[in-house]
Amino acid sequence: MLLLIKNSRVHKNKRARKRRCGVLPVLDTRTWMYDFLKACKEQHLKNPYFIQCDVLCSSLKNLFPDISVEELHYHLLTIGLFEPSEWKAIEQTVYRMEKSSMWELVSQEYERLKRKWNGPEIPIIIFPIRNAHLTRNKNTVLKNGAAFKEAIFLFLSPDLQKEEIMALLAHEYNHVCRLAYLGKDEKQLSLKEALIIEGFGEFAVKELYGEKWLAPWINFYSFDETVEIWKKKFIPSLNIVGKEKYDVFLYGKNNRHLPKWIGYHIGFQIVDSFHSLYGPFKDGGLYTKTADEVIAGSTFRYES
Template sequence: MSVMPTDEWLNEFLASQKFNYNRKFEDLQCSILCNRLVEVFNGGSPEEIQFELQQQGLFQPHEKIDIKKLQNQNAWKIVREEFIYLKKRWSGPNIPIYIFPITQEQTMTNKNGVAYPNALFLFIGELEKEELKALFAHEYNHVCRLQYLNKSLNEVTLLDSLILEGLAECAVEEFYGDKWVAPWLSYYSLDKMRKIWKEHFLPQINIQGLDNHVEFLYGGKLPQWIGYCIGYEIVRTYIKNHSSNKLHIKSSKEILVGSDFPLQ
């Protein structure tokens, strides 16, 4: 599979915009891009796929996109080479990888990625080479971990989600340096994280379904990004106490037990 030729799809989309004045750009995006993704989403409609990907960062159909800018920074080549390297390093699966321009509505960052068990999507603007490699590694680490867990997204526990994010950030730190880890990982002291862990996370640690983990990961009533921070510290302290060797094929419980976070 490897990196799909989405630059060719995007050029087709732009050409169709010029010659289909009477057709909505949203319909063109749906037919030219999302129609090609039906198998990835197990038969979901192109309209459902379009909505899903737009929530993750896919450019809006009316936005002006610059494909040449992404081609000039060798986005497809860089990701392809990194995929070959990490696939061998992590004994990872051979999945399709889709690169698209990120929406201009994404003002906080110039990048986003989303990993599914059978595919990976990157939504990007102009990035440094190492930044793009780190983004891909974070998402591909998710894919490798989900393959090991062998659970549906509705079966994944809160502990699994925390470890999932922690593993990805620690992999980025190991391969590309702390410059490219998420900035919010330093928001809270270890003592504060342990306190929140005991009060709010431990009682719900086995709750299943990614939709039920949003509050814990991103915050709201809880502090912002707290789950990401706790997951990172669980994995980081496990590595400190043991090693990072074959970490993505250890159970979530084993990683937690070997960390500096209490079980009760």
């Protein structure tokens, strides 16, 4: 098991306070969406953008006291929240998500993962993803997730299979567990720590549900392609700190000669190769290894 709870008494007290305040791990955001729809109908002269901000994000203010509701709203829209202009389709979208028991599935799987990894309790917020009401095609983005120290966000489509939802949750909750173990948030991470966090998150998917449910970026590049980029671009930058500095390495950027999703790809390959060489590990022991230990024991070495 991952020993992530350093002070069980403190965390138990926090959990008790959360429950007294009515904060459950998986928030019932269905009622928020219906309130948003009702407000759009009743306030037809008001821009749905501001209604969405008021109805959905004001409810989250207590979880994110350090940023404004407007900032939170803007950020959620950039990472997958449905567009305010989609309000007429929300009732049908939420109905289809309810019919698939998505909130119940996430709640059950979250409890299983929390026990398995001895992880912290954290609110989980489910919203429809952008364009969830449109006909599915090969370019449709069906899901996205984001993990913060305050909460996990899951942006979902009604068309998802249950394994896709569980894999997304496991990836994001593994991030939360790793950050809790390190005692850091993402702003304090170095590039090498960010790579290993992403690698751990996706390897957890492989370990729990099998290779079928892994993200497509794990197979984007060959080892020969990747190791050259690793030597030239990543090794000299592994100790840079701060999300604004390391994100370009995770997502890739043409003018830096970094292909799309390259950091995610490398992170998974590092962890996967380390596990192949030294695993299996009992009771989640893999996830307590340091970034230096995993990199040094993988097929991606520090040597240039």
